[in-house]
Amino acid sequence: MATDASAGQIVAVFTAFVCVALLLLVASRRRRRPSREDDEEEGAGRGVLVTGCDSGFGHHLALQLDARGFAVFAGCLFPEGRGALTLAQEGSCRLRVLKLDVTSDKDVEEAKRVVQINLPENGLWAVVNNAGISDWAETEWSNINHYTKMVEVNLFGAIRTTIAFLPLVRVAKGRMVFMSSIFAFFHCLNMGAYSVSKRGLEAFADCLRVEMASFGVKVSIVQPGNFGRATNIVKTKKSWNTWDNLNPEQKLVFSREYMELANAYFNTVTGAGFTEVSMVVDALLHAVSSPRPQYRYLLASRLDSLFFSWYPLLPTAVSDGIFALSPMYARRRKMLYSKQ
Numbered sequence: 001m002a003t004d005a006s007a008g009q010i011v012a013v014f015t016a017f018v019c020v021a022l023l024l025l026v027a028s029r030r031r032r033r034p035s036r037e038d039d040e041e042e043g044a045g046r047g048v049l050v051t052g053c054d055s056g057f058g059h060h061l062a063l064q065l066d067a068r069g070f071a072v073f074a075g076c077l078f079p080e081g082r083g084a085l086t087l088a089q090e091g092s093c094r095l096r097v098l099k100l101d102v103t104s105d106k107d108v109e110e111a112k113r114v115v116q117i118n119l120p121e122n123g124l125w126a127v128v129n130n131a132g133i134s135d136w137a138e139t140e141w142s143n144i145n146h147y148t149k150m151v152e153v154n155l156f157g158a159i160r161t162t163i164a165f166l167p168l169v170r171v172a173k174g175r176m177v178f179m180s181s182i183f184a185f186f187h188c189l190n191m192g193a194y195s196v197s198k199r200g201l202e203a204f205a206d207c208l209r210v211e212m213a214s215f216g217v218k219v220s221i222v223q224p225g226n227f228g229r230a231t232n233i234v235k236t237k238k239s240w241n242t243w244d245n246l247n248p249e250q251k252l253v254f255s256r257e258y259m260e261l262a263n264a265y266f267n268t269v270t271g272a273g274f275t276e277v278s279m280v281v282d283a284l285l286h287a288v289s290s291p292r293p294q295y296r297y298l299l300a301s302r303l304d305s306l307f308f309s310w311y312p313l314l315p316t317a318v319s320d321g322i323f324a325l326s327p328m329y330a331r332r333r334k335m336l337y338s339k340q
């Protein structure tokens with residue numbers, strides 16, 4: 001009996017050791033930050049299309065790619081807007097602003113025509129599917145339009161752009177880069193529509209990577225955490241506007257006070273994010289220009305990266321249970337059905 005017990009203990013300790021070693025390996029691989037020294041591909045003579053360059057990550061990326069000698073095609077929703085004008089002023093003569101609403105077949109076709117006419121000598125090297133929108137709402141306050149709009153831009157916009165430009169990137173044996181988010185795998189209150197769009201985007205990118213491997217095209221997924229203060233993605237909402245739009249039945253479930261709490265919580269969380277874009281832009285540059293781009297770039301603080309590396313590996317009961325520990329979740333439960 002004593003021998004059985006000690007053999008069992010040895011197996012248990014060994015199994016635990018192997019599990020921890022594996023998890024640490026996974027975590028360290030996912031947390032590896034790209035370094036600029038890895039960047040070796042020459043920009044000269046190579047075209048890169050970036051969508052969503054009016055502001056945020058796309059805007060900064062377009063300028064940095066231009067500074068590295070790439071011929072940048074900067075897709076802007078508003079080609080006469082401030083962001084597009086800044087690109088035209090600050091960029092070199094290689095940087096070309098295109099009108100590109102990724103939800104429009106016509107815009108994508110026209111953008112492709114312009115890119116083909118102006119292809120640099122080494123063709124279209126990369127497409128960075130960056131354009132995106134974000135919003136938050138509980139599922140019961142949402143309607144189907146909320147989901148459709150999110151998916152039209154974040155998912156179908158990227159798919160439409162990819163299908164149009166993939167033949168050019170295939171010829172160049174280049175790169176397809178997809179701007180996802182931690183919300184592709186981290187599920188929490190209020191982010192349903194955004195998560196659907198980003199999880200769908202990753203499914204698309206993962207399948208594309210498998211198909212494109214035989215053509216020499218590399219596919220990368222970028223997963224930023226909270227950079228809400230560094231870009232224009234967060235649109236401030238008024239809690240009473242959201243509440244006024246609820247029907248009487250919904251108002252009985254979600255009180256105005258709860259709506260205010262949810263709004264304040266959202267503002268606090270986004271207010272705690274990174275204030276500048278360099279971590280994300282460096283990862284995008286790495287995905288475009290390194291000879292060894294990563295499959296995934298998880299971009300968050302070191303502590304958050306550790307948490308997010310483990311999170312997808314947790315059993316659902318454990319990952320759901322983490323939310324039960326959050327004070328916000330507990331307060332919400334007390335406030336539902338107009339309870340205070």
Ligand SMILES: NC(=O)c1ccc[n+]([C@@H]2O[C@H](COP(=O)([O-])OP(=O)(O)OC[C@H]3O[C@@H](n4cnc5c(N)ncnc54)[C@H](OP(=O)(O)O)[C@@H]3O)[C@@H](O)[C@H]2O)c1
Nearest residue numbers: 052054055056057101102131132181224227228231232233
């Ligand atoms: N910031 C974060 O914390 C964060 C975290 C994870 C992932 N992301 C992702 O990063 C990407 C870039 O966002 P960002 O944070 O840089 O925010 P941003 O400053 O709002 O940039 C998004 C860009 O996409 C453009 N856009 C919106 N709808 C479009 C459409 N239909 N066609 C083409 N362009 C469109 C926006 O144009 P307008 O400015 O004219 O609306 C804007 O230029 C998004 O895919 C977002 O989901 C951001």
